[in-house]
Amino acid sequence: MRLKDKVILVTAAGQGIGRASALALAAEGAKVIATDLNGDLLQGLDGISTEVLDVTDAQAINAIAAKVGPLDGLFNCAGVVHNGTLLDIDDKDWDFAFSLNVTAMMRLCRAVMPGMLERASQTGTASILNMSSMASSIKGFANRTAYGASKAAVLGLTKAIAADYVKQGIRCNALCPGTVDTPSLRGRIAASADPVQAEKDFIARQPMGRLATVADIAPMVVYLLSDESRFVSGQAMLVDGGVTI
Numbered sequence: 012m013r014l015k016d017k018v019i020l021v022t023a024a025g026q027g028i029g030r031a032s033a034l035a036l037a038a039e040g041a042k043v044i045a046t047d048l049n050g051d052l053l054q055g056l057d058g059i060s061t062e063v064l065d066v067t068d069a070q071a072i073n074a075i076a077a078k079v080g081p082l083d084g085l086f087n088c089a090g091v092v093h094n095g096t097l098l099d100i101d102d103k104d105w106d107f108a109f110s111l112n113v114t115a116m117m118r119l120c121r122a123v124m125p126g127m128l129e130r131a132s133q134t135g136t137a138s139i140l141n142m143s144s145m146a147s148s149i150k151g152f153a154n155r156t157a158y159g160a161s162k163a164a165v166l167g168l169t170k171a172i173a174a175d176y177v178k179q180g181i182r183c184n185a186l187c188p189g190t191v192d193t194p195s196l197r198g199r200i201a202a203s204a205d206p207v208q209a210e211k212d213f214i215a216r217q218p219m220g221r222l223a224t225v226a227d228i229a230p231m232v233v234y235l236l237s238d239e240s241r242f243v244s245g246q247a248m249l250v251d252g253g254v255t256i
């Protein structure tokens with residue numbers, strides 16, 4: 012019970028990394044509020060409270076922050092992968108990548124910060140985890156311009172928050188996974204011209220010879236939201252199967 016009594020909100024908890032993380036956090040005793048754009052995907056999260064939340068809706072962000080009250084932890088997991096080179100990007104795609112991957116994250120951090128500061132003043136600590144990526148934010152990959160730029164911005168946002176609140180007990184870190192087998196990855200593979208080759212290519216860039224599973228990522232989420240990581244802040248934590256060795 013490494014998270015006993017901690018109140019932790021997770022975005023994009025309907026499937027993939029967010030869902031696995033919500034379940035792992037709850038298994039360690041956290042009172043999890045699992046949120047997602049798609050309410051149907053939140054079914055079956057037994058023992059976890061759920062809320063529909065579109066993180067691109069600024070009013071909904073303020074409303075949920077008021078509803079859930081002070082948090083000990085926040086996992087900003089929501090994000091979108093945009094494929095393409097510089098010449099493939101139109102302004103709409105670029106704006107959407109930044110709106111979902113960065114602006115929404117900033118707004119949720121800002122909305123819950125007063126409650127987190129209150130909580131940290133009582134308990135000594137609170138933790139924010141922001142979803143970045145290894146791909147094109149830490150290591151360059153082809154066809155990830157808008158994605159990589161927005162996920163690199165997550166690292167800057169994370170370090171700035173970490174620096175501003177370090178003396179008040181708030182920690183803020185970013186998570187940088189390698190390629191994880193999730194519904195969104197399966198969708199990208201299926202949408203490619205040659206899905207069999209696309210899957211081989213994703214695996215080939217992982218030196219351990221396989222994709223990550225969500226079970227490879229969730230333990231790092233638990234660690235960074237627990238007090239075990241109490242001396243860790245402002246970091247980009249890579250869980251990438253050795254891609255950046």
Ligand SMILES: NC(=O)c1ccc[n+]([C@@H]2O[C@H](COP(=O)([O-])OP(=O)(O)OC[C@H]3O[C@@H](n4cnc5c(N)ncnc54)[C@H](O)[C@@H]3O)[C@@H](O)[C@H]2O)c1
Binds near residue numbers: 022027029111190
């Ligand atoms: N899968 C990977 O290989 C990988 C690698 C590195 C980083 N990431 C990041 O991890 C995060 C989750 O990715 P995943 O692959 O687990 O995704 P996924 O597709 O499996 O799940 C995404 C979830 O986000 C929800 N969502 C979409 N738009 C939303 C919005 N506006 N508000 C709230 N929820 C919304 C969807 O309903 C869905 O439940 C993303 O930020 C992604 O960039 C994924």
